[in-house]
Amino acid sequence: MSDGAWRYLKPPLPESLVGRPRQLSLRQVLNAILYVLKTGCQWRQLPREFPHWTAVYYYFYRWSCNGTWRRLHDLLRSRLRQKLGRHKHPTAGCLDSQSVKGTATPGVRGYDAAKSVNGRKRHLLVDTLGLLLVAWVTVxxxxxxxxxxxxxxxxPGSCKKLRKIWVDGGYSGRLVQWTAECFKFCLTVVLRPKETRGFTLLPRRRVVERTLGWLNHSRRLSKTYERLIRTDEAWIYIAMTRIMVNRLA
Structure with a gap:
């Protein structure tokens, strides 16, 4: 982690208010967590240059439970949007899902017959820049x-100004009417032209597909290695935090 990236990450991190003073470097802890994200190694295989793996996992698990990763992610997204000349609350987004294979790690999973994948599915809502708004993981x-x-x-409250969400043909049907009745925004289905063959670049749909490609750059997200769905969601927010803080720095 560069010095510029650490300047953005250090202020929002929670301070230790009870117990003995912290002796670990939070910067080294974050470097270790990002190392696991990028390389996909096991916690016990962390190099000796980092703090002990039990201490690193303690902070990862604690911040996953109390929502620190998501709050940090939302704060950086607002700052990045403002830096790019956008309002911190987007008005349009794009929604899609990605099925990921599971491993031998025990945990809930299901079978996606359409893609022949046994594992879990990531449902992502992103803005027009491809920045993550909400991640929801299911079987x-x-x-x-x-x-x-x-x-x-x-x-979340950061989506209060949403007015339009682009989706593909898999979301058509009653969902469009249900969204119009329950929320203030509408779902716009982007269909592929019937007369075309092969790959076709659909307008607005490439934004969320590009975000899914960004996640695939992290080996920890190439498959689902986690027992808990909550941990899968935490890794997604950490991966997007890493991307945004590098852009800010």
Missing amino acids: ASVQDRDGARLLLRHL
């Missing part, structure tokens, strides 16, 4: 429309 057997309902029911 792979959950349909895209059902996963979108779960995601839209848990939108």
Whole structure:
């Protein structure tokens, strides 16, 4: 982590208010967590240059439970949008899902018959810049429309200005009407032209596909290695935090 990136990450991190004074360097702890994210190694295989793996995992697990990763991610997204001349609350976004294979690690999972994937499914809502707004992880057997309902029911306050969300044909049907009745924004289905063959670049749809490609650069996210769905979501927010803080720095 560069000095510029650390200047953005250090102020929002929670301070230790009880117990004995902290002896570990939070910068080294974050470097270790980012090392696990990028390389996909096990916690016990962290190099000796980092703090002991139990201390690193303690901070990762604690910040996953109390929502620190998500709050840090939302703060950096607002700052990056303002730096690019945008309002901190987006008015439009794009929604899509990604099925990821599971491993031998025990945990809930399902089978996506459409893509022949046994694992979990990531439902992502991003803004027009490709920055993550909400991540919701389910088993792979959950349909895209059902996963979108779960995601839209848990939108944070940063999505209060949303007016339009672009989706693909898998979200068409009753979901469009349900969204119009329950929320202030509408779902716009972007369909592929019937007369075209092969790859076609659809307008607005490439934004969320590019975000899914960014996540694939982290080996920890190439498959689902986690027992808990909450941990899967935490890794997604950490990966996007890493991308945004590098842009800010």
